[in-house]
């Protein structure tokens with residue numbers, strides 16, 4: 001049996017990354033940011049001059065894609081040519097094209113395999129869009145973290161990131177393969193009127209109740 005996997009899903013800028021990171025820290029688990037994995041593939045495809053909506057061209061670049069998914073301390077990383085990718089992952093061109101790349105089933109299959117691999121070795125808090133529905137459908141620890149569109153737009157603006165979150169959410173929710181959707185057995189956490197500490201405490205108490 002694999003170590004525990006905590007699945008945290010939700011729309012863009014819902015606060016799920018911050019929350020997931022803090023929960024991982026408190027539990028001593030590894031934090032895995034799966035959005036960064038889709039973003040890294042997108043960045044690489046753009047670097048190669050490939051049009052992200054040209055599925056055939058994307059597919060031909062996938063085998064042996066020179067990205068490695070590791071970790072530094074207790075956080076997941078994506079490494080390209082010996083360098084951990086950081087600012088590349090939130091460039092406007094990456095934001096604008098990541099939903100197209102994430103809608104390709106072969107890209108998802110590749111990354112889901114990498115995501116499950118982490119959990120064969122260690123307990124994880126993994127955040128994304130399909131963690132509770134596809135990556136770990138059998139975990140009892142599923143949380144769907146959301147917030148109103150206004151609150152999410154304000155949070156992104158405060159981070160100084162230009163990102164059409166409504167448009168990205170629409171594409172992520174409407175894609176055929178593993179769309180953004182709340183798993184039936186996930187606990188819904190609306191963070192619009194909660195601060196980060198309250199959200200973390202709420203989720204941790206549910207995890208502890210289920211573990212005990």
Ligand code: DC
Nearest residue numbers: 012034035038098102128129130168
């Ligand atoms: O969490 P994020 O905003 O960094 O994710 C970037 C994009 O990656 C998001 O718009 C959709 C895609 N994504 C996905 O399809 N599945 C995941 N598990 C995580 C992210």
